[in-house]
Amino acid sequence: MAQITLIEAVTQALAYEMAHDDSVVVLGEDVGVNGGVFRATQGLQEKFGPLRVLDTPLDETTIAGTTVGLAVQGMKPVAEAQFEGFIYPMMEHINCHAARMRNRTRGRLSVPAVFRAPWGGGIRAPEHHSEANEHLFTNVPGLRVVLPSSPARAYGLLLAAIRDPDPVIFLEPKRIYRQYKEEVPDDGEALPLDVCFVLRDGTDVTLVTWGAQVKETLEAADELAEQGISAEVIDVATLTPLDFDTIAESVSKTGRCVIVHEAPKTAGFGAEIAARLAEECLYDLLAPVQRVTGYDTHIPLFRLEMKYLPSVERIVAAAQKTLAVS
Amino acid sequence: MSIAAKFEIEYLQYLDPEGKLVVKEKDLPAFAKDLDHMVELYKLMVSTRVFDTKSIALQRTGKLGTYASCLGHEAAHVGIGSAMKDEDVYAPSYREYGAQLYRGVQPREVYTYWGGDERGNDYQKEPARHDFAWSVPIATQCLHAAGSALAFKIRDEKRVAVCTVGDGGSSKADFYGAINIAGAQKLPLVAVIVNNQWAISVPRSIQTGAETLAQKAIAAGLPTIQVDGNDIIAVRKAMEDALERARNGEGASVIEAVTYRLGDHTTADDARRYRENDEVEEARAKEPVKRLRAYLESKKVWDQAKEDAWQAECDEWMDNEVNAYLETEAQPVTAMFDYTFAELPEDLARQRAEAISLESKEH
Numbered sequence: 140m141a142q143i144t145l146i147e148a149v150t151q152a153l154a155y156e157m158a159h160d161d162s163v164v165v166l167g168e169d170v171g172v173n174g175g176v177f178r179a180t181q182g183l184q185e186k187f188g189p190l191r192v193l194d195t196p197l198d199e200t201t202i203a204g205t206t207v208g209l210a211v212q213g214m215k216p217v218a219e220a221q222f223e224g225f226i227y228p229m230m231e232h233i234n235c236h237a238a239r240m241r242n243r244t245r246g247r248l249s250v251p252a253v254f255r256a257p258w259g260g261g262i263r264a265p266e267h268h269s270e271a272n273e274h275l276f277t278n279v280p281g282l283r284v285v286l287p288s289s290p291a292r293a294y295g296l297l298l299a300a301i302r303d304p305d306p307v308i309f310l311e312p313k314r315i316y317r318q319y320k321e322e323v324p325d326d327g328e329a330l331p332l333d334v335c336f337v338l339r340d341g342t343d344v345t346l347v348t349w350g351a352q353v354k355e356t357l358e359a360a361d362e363l364a365e366q367g368i369s370a371e372v373i374d375v376a377t378l379t380p381l382d383f384d385t386i387a388e389s390v391s392k393t394g395r396c397v398i399v400h401e402a403p404k405t406a407g408f409g410a411e412i413a414a415r416l417a418e419e420c421l422y423d424l425l426a427p428v429q430r431v432t433g434y435d436t437h438i439p440l441f442r443l444e445m446k447y448l449p450s451v452e453r454i455v456a457a458a459q460k461t462l463a464v465s
Numbered sequence: 466m467s468i469a470a471k472f473e474i475e476y477l478q479y480l481d482p483e484g485k486l487v488v489k490e491k492d493l494p495a496f497a498k499d500l501d502h503m504v505e506l507y508k509l510m511v512s513t514r515v516f517d518t519k520s521i522a523l524q525r526t527g528k529l530g531t532y533a534s535c536l537g538h539e540a541a542h543v544g545i546g547s548a549m550k551d552e553d554v555y556a557p558s559y560r561e562y563g564a565q566l567y568r569g570v571q572p573r574e575v576y577t578y579w580g581g582d583e584r585g586n587d588y589q590k591e592p593a594r595h596d597f598a599w600s601v602p603i604a605t606q607c608l609h610a611a612g613s614a615l616a617f618k619i620r621d622e623k624r625v626a627v628c629t630v631g632d633g634g635s636s637k638a639d640f641y642g643a644i645n646i647a648g649a650q651k652l653p654l655v656a657v658i659v660n661n662q663w664a665i666s667v668p669r670s671i672q673t674g675a676e677t678l679a680q681k682a683i684a685a686g687l688p689t690i691q692v693d694g695n696d697i698i699a700v701r702k703a704m705e706d707a708l709e710r711a712r713n714g715e716g717a718s719v720i721e722a723v724t725y726r727l728g729d730h731t732t733a734d735d736a737r738r739y740r741e742n743d744e745v746e747e748a749r750a751k752e753p754v755k756r757l758r759a760y761l762e763s764k765k766v767w768d769q770a771k772e773d774a775w776q777a778e779c780d781e782w783m784d785n786e787v788n789a790y791l792e793t794e795a796q797p798v799t800a801m802f803d804y805t806f807a808e809l810p811e812d813l814a815r816q817r818a819e820a821i822s823l824e825s826k827e828h
Contacts, residue, residue: 201611201642207612231602232605246587247586304806333810380813384811
């Protein structure tokens with residue numbers, strides 16, 4: 140069986156679903172002949188033709204609004220924003236229509252669409268190419284916000300996102316698009332969209348993260364293990380609707396929690412998890428919840444961006460801080 | 466210097482403001498030669514107006530929330546709705562009741578929506594049942610129609626998506642985006658700009674520097690026409706031509722229907738703040754219902770007795786609709802949760818339970 144990268148898993152999932160469901164279409168800028176600027180849609184137009192893999196005019200508003208129309212007519216569109224930093228013009232259609240069509244019409248119409256976008260920093264890209272804005276979608280009712288962090292989860296979660304009857308924001312951590320390969324059977328098996336994934340069991344501290352930071356967080360767990368600290372690592376994967384129970388269960392066991400994300404700290408999704416822990420698990424906590432995040436600044440241009448992104452050192456230090464309390 | 470491209474915008478009118486034909490009878494489109502059909506169109510224009518009057522009265526007496534009147538748009542709206550086939554899809558903005566009533570939206574549903582209840586968007590009758598609901602964010606519906614048209618093209622269905630947008634809406638990226646992709650992909654789309662001269666308080670003159678709104682279609686490579694939007698024959702004819710082209714795989718069209726918003730933008734607006742009464746009165750003289758009535762009377766197919774009888778019938782119809790609306794109880798508190806997703810997520814189910822428990826404490 141072939142070993143594939145995260146981005147190849149995205150392509151594999153798209154190809155699988157397009158081959159098995161005629162209503163699945165892909166649309167966006169450069170998704171056709173060029174296969175997308177990251178090659179996520181490589182080879183799809185050859186297989187499925189220029190209408191099902193549609194190069195749109197260069198206008199994000201058009202992509203998003205057309206996607207809503209396609210979905211209402213029973214298609215399953217997978218729209219691509221070329222970079223997540225370009226997603227803002229799409230937000231009126233995502234928030235005002237995709238997310239509320241079912242509610243607006245009491246279930247008469249719905250928008251089973253996926254909005255994909257390469258997300259996050261760390262690839263030495265120009266301005267506006269490195270944003271991490273999951274928090275802009277996590278408080279929009281009616282949306283699912285999903286971030287895969289491995290080839291297998293990219294494949295399984297994207298299949299689930301396409302099959303989901305409601306709109307899904309699918310943010311792909313481009314920093315780890317080609318970080319490593321793993322075996323991902325092309326069996327059409329979806330992963331659940333309503334659970335967090337516990338990637339590593341531990342007893343002393345819970346590290347909660349998603350997207351590209353799963354890499355640094357697992358490395359931090361290794362380092363902590365060398366220091367005799369047992370860290371549990373949770374990949375949230377589907378931010379909303381949130382499977383808080385998995386997080387609560389882990390934190391109730393370890394008594395300590397560090398939340399790691401690369402988006403800015405204030406009102407980032409980590410704040411939501413920390414608030415929920417305060418509401419529901421306060422008496423199980425042995426130390427204050429810590430957050431390791433991007434700063435409340437714009438992500439700098441690339442000469443400084445690695446100083447902005449959460450590092451292994453910062454995660455380890457935050458975990459140590461929770462352990463220093465008791 | 467040579468000419469790279471050249472264009473002109475045709476203007477279409479059959480009935481002048483006095484209800485007199487500006488063309489020879491033999492040059493009328495086929496539907497307009499069928500006077501029984503013209504009477505049917507007239508009757509719907511009248512019932513639309515009775516409906517509109519009733520809606521405003523309901524709002525003024527506190528029985529309806531903010532309401533957007535369609536006074537003066539009856540020819541444009543009925544012309545659009547009556548030209549479409551059942552299998553087509555309509556994406557309106559928020560005041561095109563004449564088109565929607567033709568397609569099966571019930572007055573009680575309109576009241577229900579403006580009365581603060583989402584069930585008003587759950588149109589029960591076909592073909593309205595597969596149409597879009599009202600779209601408050603300006604011009605966004607144009608792209609939903611374009612997307613629908615793309616679905617029809619992908620599935621090789623002979624269906625057309627129709628959207629309507631105002632003169633103000635034609636300034637928005639969504640309108641340009643919709644006609645642009647429709648041109649690029651030859652989509653079965655008809656985009657109608659219902660130019661009623663006013664985007665709340667902003668007049669057509671400072672909405673754009675373009676001489677006509679119809680010419681915006683030229684940049685998208687689409688056929689386009691400006692019609693007298695108070696002349697239902699002109700609107701309907703332009704619609705039929707555009708729909709036929711779209712159905713035959715010849716792509717999209719734009720129509721600018723020139724009319725006038727005789728009422729306020731909505732019941733929350735007071736148009737006296739920004740426009741002169743003289744202008745409104747001048748526009749009123751060109752309004753659509755009066756001119757079609759004059760035409761039908763000149764053809765001896767309509768008279769005062771028929772008018773009185775139909776008005777009475779409309780009154781009764783709308784009273785029934787109003788009563789049905791007023792008798793509808795509010796939705797249970799759970800309704801705000803139950804349509805957020807196809808299946809209620811566990812996390813949301815907890816908030817739903819909390820809302821239910823608050824309800825039982827209140828009672």
